[in-house]
Amino acid sequence: MIVKSNEEFRNVLLKMLSFSKNESDNYILYTNKEKPELGYLINYSRKGYYNLDIADYTIPKDFSISFDNPELLVRFGIVYEGVTEFNIENSPVSSFTPSSFFVIEKDIKGRQRWKKGQHFHGIEITIYESYFNEVIKPNFPNIMDLDAFIKNYTYTYLPLEIVEIIRQLQSLSYKNTLTSIYLESKILECIAILINEVTNSPENAFTNQINYGNINIGNRVIKLTASDIQAIQKAHEILEKNYNNPPTIKALSKMVFLNEQKLKAGFSKxxxxxxxxxxxxxxxxxxxxxxxxxDLSIEDIAYKVGYNYCANFSKMFKKIYGKTPLRFRKTK
Structure with missing residues (x-):
């Protein structure tokens, strides 16, 4: 059997753990009442949008799960104890040891294995693509592009603020005081912290491995790095502030410490x-x-935006707007 979704994977795993469902107001507890020593898994969720799983269990028998999942999932959390062996298609066999982690999965295929007696303890948040598309992006359209991240690559890193949030959620769960609205507020906070980490810190554990794409310079294909993008964005800011008297490409490249060819090609991309x-x-x-x-004259406006000759300004304006500046004014 090959599971095709995150929900199918969870159901098969719970079956192999011999856990049954026990529903409460805010969460679902999965455990084996006849064998409490096997542990538990606590699940909080907004169905189709996100899950919070808190787990502490022991594997009752050897088993493996094959998966072929096309879903895009954002997963992050902390593994306190346990080593998992897995094989992603076209990659060597790997294992995941205790640490914090962050991964964006998409079209992931492979097999994961567990051995009898292994003990696992950790907490994980899973966010589905639908949450970004239906909840986040309509209200915050300039959110980071998830496609920019390397897919199926596990970063063994989380910002300390997120680690603290995760531990706080775990503590509230154990006290049975974790509410759905509080959980969602903290998931949004985690997303905000991740975005801030990526967009405001050009050199960090995430952006150093983000795929910014390649550019062609002559016969060469060159990969854009985080520092290249930072320089290109700085060039954009300089031009925005000095559009009426912009620096030459040569001067601009010196101002942002990026060679002219990479600056031009990178800016275009x-x-x-x-x-x-x-x-x-x-x-x-x-x-x-x-x-x-x-009521400024066309000549004054041309000069303000950087044209020494009004005729050149009028020609460019008509090319863009389909009307001369004077005719454009009369229609407004």
Whole structure:
């Protein structure tokens, strides 16, 4: 049998552990009442969106589970005790030892094995893709792109703030005071911390391994690094502030410490337009706003956005908006 989803994997694992379901108001307790020494698994969930699993159990017999799961899942947590052996398709046999961890799974295939007598103790949060698509992104559209991460790679690292949240959730569970609304607030906090870690700290355990893609320079294919992206974003900020008198490519490359070829190719890939196109875009956007909201002459506006010759400005404006600056003003 090959399981095709995270829910199927959980059900088979619980069956192999000989656990049965015991429902409470806020959680489900899985255990074997006849053999309490085998331990337990406590599950809190918002079905289809996320799970919190707190586990402390002993394997009753040797078994393995084969999986072929197309789902995108974000999983992170802490393993306090236990070593799991697994084999991901097209990869050597690996094992996971006690530590904090973070992984984004997608189209994962392989087999996981357990041995009789092994003891496992840990806590894990699993977030489904639907939670990001249906809850997070509609309200926070600029969230980090999960596709940027290397899939099926286990980072043995979590920010300390998340580690503390996980331990707090575990403590509240043991006191039977963990509510669903509090759990969701902490899951959102974990997501916010992860986003902050990735976007505000260019050199960290996550971003050093994020796939920012490749660029072509001549006959070479070059991988963009976190520091490259940081430099390109800095160049973008400089151009945004100095659109009326932008530095040359040569000067800009020195300002952000990135060679000219990589700067030009990387900027085009990251922002989907060349540096020159971006400068024109921001100049014309500012010009259109000034034409619509002020009584400044077309000549003054052209000068404000960086054109020494009004004719050149008018030609570019018409190319972008399909109208001359004067006609654009009359239609507003």
């Amino acid at each position: 990251h922002y989907h337009m060349s540096i020159g196109e971006y400068i024109n875009h921001i100049r014309m956007t500012v010009a259109a706003n000034l034409i619509s909201t002020t």
